[in-house]
Amino acid sequence: MSTHPLARLTAAEIDKARELLSGVLTESTRFAYVGLAEPDKRPVLAGEAVPRQVRVLLLDRATGLGRDCLVDLTAGAIASITEADATIGGQMPILDEEFMVIEEILAESAEWLAALAKRGLPVEEVRACPLSAGHFDYEDEAGKRMIRVLAFHQPDPAELVWAYPIDGLVAYVNLTERTAHAVYDHQVFPIPREKAEWDVPARDTLKTIEITQPDGPSFAVEDDVVTWEKWQFRIGFDMREGLILNQISFDGRPIVYRASIAEMVVPYADPSPARFWQNYFDTGEYLFARYTNSLELGCDCLGEIHYFDATLADEQGAPRSINNAICMHEEDYGVLWKHTDLFNEMAETRRQRRLVISFFVTIGNYDYGFYWYLYLDGTIQLESKATGVVFTSAYPGEGYPYATEIAPGLGAPFHQHLFSARLDMTVDGVNNAVDEVDAVRVPVGPDNPYGNAFGRRSTRLATESAAQRLADPAAGRVWHIVNPEVTNRLGRPVGYALHPAGLPVLLADESSSIHARATFATKHLWVTKYSPDERYPAGDLVNQSHAGDGLPAWTAADRPIDGEDIVVWHTFGLTHFPRPEDWPIMPVDYAGFTLKPYGFFDRNPALDVPKSTAKHCH
Ligand code: NI
Helix, strand or coil: CCCCCCCCHHHHHHHHHHHCCCHHHCCCCCEEEEEEECCHHHHHCCCCCCCCEEEEEEECCCCCCEEEEEEECCEEEEEEEEEECCCCCCEECCHHHHHHHHHHHHCCCCHHHHHHHHHHCCHHHHHEEEEECCCCCCCHHHHCCCEEHHHHHHHCCCCCCCCEEEEEEEEEEEECCCCCEEEEECCCCCCCCCCCCCCCCCCCCCCCCCCCCCHHHHHECCCEEEEEEEEEEEEEEEECEEEEEEEEEEEEEEEEEEEEEEEEEEEECCCCCCCCCEEEECCCCCHHHHHHHCCCCCCCCCCCCCEEEHHHHHCCCCEEEEEEEEEEEEEEEEEEEECCCCCCCCCCEEEEEEEEEEEEEEEEEEEEEEEEEEEEECEEEEEEEEEECCCCCEECCEEEEEEEEEEEEEEEEEEEEEEEEEEECCCCCEEEEEEEEEEEEEECCCCCCCCCCCEEEEEECECCCCEEEEECCCCCCEEEEEEEEEEECCCEEEEEEEECCCCCCCCCCCCCCHHHHHHHHHHCEEECCCCCCCCCCCCCEEEEECCCCCCHHHHCCCCCCCCEEEEEEEEEEEEEECHHHHHHCCEEEEEEEEEEEECCCCCCCCCCCCCCCCCHCC
């Protein structure tokens, strides 16, 4: 059987890639990333044979040097190896192994031990929390593999450490030298003393809800290709991006060639000297899908579930499996359409249903779920769910403007969770265009004598620079992704409308380091001309990246995007001013966007949904 070009890497393929690289590996080589080197979409769509290739990022722990390798499984050979230069670009992603040794490294630091002693804390009760270093043009960090460390007190191994931040203290660690590069003891703050009581007695008033589908689910899965009602797509999964939906189509008509959440960043608002640098690119720096949860029936997902396992590589380059990594099921979603007619006695209701494809990651204190929804009426939706524990600080005192006091003396610094969806659109074909559509008032005049008129303004975004846009919720702004070459029965281009939530983009100042490194997050919309290498909106090597990588660099060419093969990039997310109710574990907070057909169909595509027969209806 021939392998589909977008098929997920198998354990045997990961083994093969490592074997082919064996000549360049040493004791200290680690595999920072192993993933399918996805082929250019053009030969894939043309049905041409493409070589099966694997991208491997190697890190030499002894020297800190990174290598970017392309391994050709079809040819059985290494296609290329490039040395990464961390003095001009970013560092290899952060390894798990590096996280593990932080406390050991700091235990060797006299300054760290002195700072803990000053606070009366035994080192064995202190948990060191390693966090990505970012880039601040410090000469003494140039080219070095760094991490910054904040600490928490854990008086008892069963306790949530986030209740006890040791604030005012930060260590900068050199991961290659395995030394504390610098320890800054800015200020001693009292450690809050209230325990994080999360395990409270459960109420007994909730009755059981069971979701049953006695005839089984309506979807079918064959070789990672999912068919559900008129939808079809191929499951992808990668240690960096997590879930990928490939070649999404409805009724055989293509809509999205590839959909993923290609980056996310969590910039913090607290300017205090111990934590001004806090901002994590969970996707690009930590490759967060490595921390995908194994989901359990009845807890994470409810109903007739289909699970997909994920096969990733460990840091030795060996395959490892995450059981039940992706969950898929159907959900009833209330009323789809309904009418009781005044004149013809029609009284009809149809119920909406959606297919849910999801995964959950745990990255440090936070847990993120990513839920793709496909609806019977052709709607596509993405919802990210943020839960877990907020990152805490000492609350410096009444009126502190950059954190909420969430428990006595305990602060939760303000922050944002900003995601970038990469939507490689193929609305009824490869050549698409984007129109920005606003609702507009019409002034009173000869055509509008009573002033009731309103209309809309549609603006074609013709080039990459013109397509760097902000949402405008007051204008109901949407972006129509249309195919200028294909029309519906009304003679208009078929399209899908991107409905943004229109919440704040990156709030950090334009001169800040994070603004330069996460420029993608300063606009809700970017559109680029498709290029197979343009995958990550904050650049390829994001860990300690300098500035301007990814979207700002690519769009400097200002390529035309009107009627071209285009990729739509959408920034969305939460600006989180933590609430007392977010402590000690926060209820899920939601962010996302919707893609709705706009003239893609000639009429309501869900007229043929049958009446419900469930006994619960009567
Ligand atoms: Ni948050």
